[in-house]
Amino acid sequence: MTVTVQLNDYFSRYGAQSGKVSLPDGATVADLLSYLKVPPSEVGFVIKTGQVLKETDKLDDGDNLLILPFAMGG
């Protein structure tokens, strides 16, 4: 399946880029993050149509996903 990923600028430090990603059918959010080589501890939210997904959630072909860090502060 293919999903479209939009990564926040924060993740440019890991060399990960926004765009289309091909994954095996049944892949989860955790699989996607490992494919993107983004440390899961740095990922605040993976969002699909306004909903925050869990790491164990399965992805569907054609998903549009927004990947964001945590909001930070002191």
Add this chain to the structure above:
Amino acid sequence: MLGKDYIRVLHINLTDEKVSVEERKDLFHLLGGTGVASKLLEENMRPDLPPLHEDQPIIFAIGPLSTIFPVATKTVATFISPLTGEYGESHAGGRSAMAIRNAGYDAIVITGRANKPTYLSITDHSVEFKDARGLWGLDVEETGRIIREREGIPGKRSIMRIGVSGENLVSFAGVNVDTYRHFGRLGLGAVFGSKQLKAIAITGETDIPVTDFKSYYSTFRWLYKKVVETDLMSKYHEIGTPINIKVLNAISSLPTKNLQQSTFEHADDISGETFAQDTLVRKVSCVGCPIGCIHVGQFRRLFDKGYEYESLAVSYDHELIYSLGSLLGTPTASEVLELIDEVEETGLDAMSTGVALAWATEALEKDILSIEQTLVPLAFGNTENYKKAIHYIAERTNDFYRTLGEGLTHATEAYGGKEFALVYGGNEMAGYHTGYAFALGQTVGGRHSHLCNAGYQYDQSAKELNDEEIVDYLIKEEKERCMLTSLVICLFARKVYDRETVLKALNAIDMPFTDEDLDKMAEETFFTRLRIKQKLGYSLENEKFPKRAFETPTRWGKMDEERMNKLLHMYVERLKAEYDRYSTAQ
């Protein structure tokens, strides 16, 4: 004091211009910063007198790591807050900690009231009371420029100063420190103003006694690498905290238009990315910090007809973009910078100002206020009118702005509209409408700041909400922060300064503290703050949450008011039990 076993306290009385120094062995176990400043406040405050009475003290304290280890840059100020009437604590960096250290002090206690506008010039060998009549009425920038020229020693001194809002005793006036940093929140600027204290310039040449230089230097190198060569802090340098705008917007947590919304249609236009691409001109640092998280943006201002423009630069961060941006519906980055500039010039706290104006805008919309009171038609997104209103607050132009300048708690008592006043624990809301832990955290925090216990962090990282866990988290986090802000480190470096690192750093400067010593001082400080609040008549049981907080979705959907009140009750009960245990053990 470094290399000694006491805390060196400078006492300054502005009324009779008397100065003394004492060496306090009994405070040494509290390290410095919050630990020492809260104890000195408790000793010197007058619970029977109002916050702006001349006998109320201002305390400053640095810590054992200040300046000599990376990112240990902050000075802690404690005072009685004119905004809340109870415990006030605020932190600022810049050059302040270095200057106090070089002047040879660990803490400074200022009492009394000068008989004319005055600024203090403090060095390692003198304290001078200088005539500030010519500075009274000047803005923050002009005041800084004149004192810089008069005092000399560029780069090595720190200048703390107030603007007209502090002179006029606005309850949320702040103190500017070295242009880009501030003692914000809770109204230290008004306490300066009540003492006719326009500014403090401080510098010195005192040697820093490090007994075992080899051990110190190797620990310093190790820590420096941890700061600059790991991922722990670089995020604060890159886009910095303004990265939050897009994140909070995406998870329905960005307070917008007085929290009538938690997403903003112009979020992309005022995002950290947009600020960086369109306005960022430099990044600067507090002295002793290799990070450089202070982002300075530039905007241009028309000052006359005929295309006469000047370019101005101000620092921005998440809290400013939230309070003067999304909360006021400000649609562009350059307009946010314009509002920041007005707040800077007048010396107001940006968050309280933005929250107060957002409330006034909605109150005007709802006909609770009239245009005769607000003087200009305040409307979300109308930057020009907000610019005028900022000056009306600072100058206390009419009865309405005089009352608004007392803070939203007072304003809603006078005019109503409490249900949409964004106030937690008497302090105007910080920029994270993330959920229960933030709302409870700001309410119960010792200084009613999101920085007391970082509830916003729990709301984001929790897999599911657990009330017991929220209460545990907030108490544990606040105690640990009592220790960190006694060292005194910048809280952006809290992941660098884990326990092992803190102990290693203290040992390297011949302060053989143990883990248990740190636990003890953290707990003592946590309860000292609580005791001060009680002595000032504050009670957590009386806290109420703004109705608006329950009407607008958070990252966890809409919060339930009943659950929130239950959480507060749980917190109060836990605190009582902990306090009893602590008191019995003493």
